[in-house]
Amino acid sequence: MHIAIRHFPDMMSSFDAPDEKGALMCTSTRLRAFLTHAVLMAAVETLRIHGEDGYLQKWQMHPFPTLELEALRHLHLAADDCTLSH
Ligand SMILES: [Zn+2]
16 A cells, blocks of 8 residues: 655645645555554553543544444454564
8 A cells, every 4th residue: 555644734724625635744554454453552552541431522523433443453454464462
């Protein structure tokens, strides 16, 4: 997978902006399993630190995606043959 992280000066008004309007901050190409593992573990750590209530207080617009996290965990463990600790 190839990812690109771009910075938009005003995130609230940039949802519909084309990618080219954002300043390219970094790019990376990684195996799907590696990226999936990193996203999964970051979400688990976010939940551990903030909890669902703390997450909602901090981000306000959306609750923590608990169902999506469990779906990602299930798919990752079933399809990625990951040997790292979870
Ligand atoms: Zn993993």
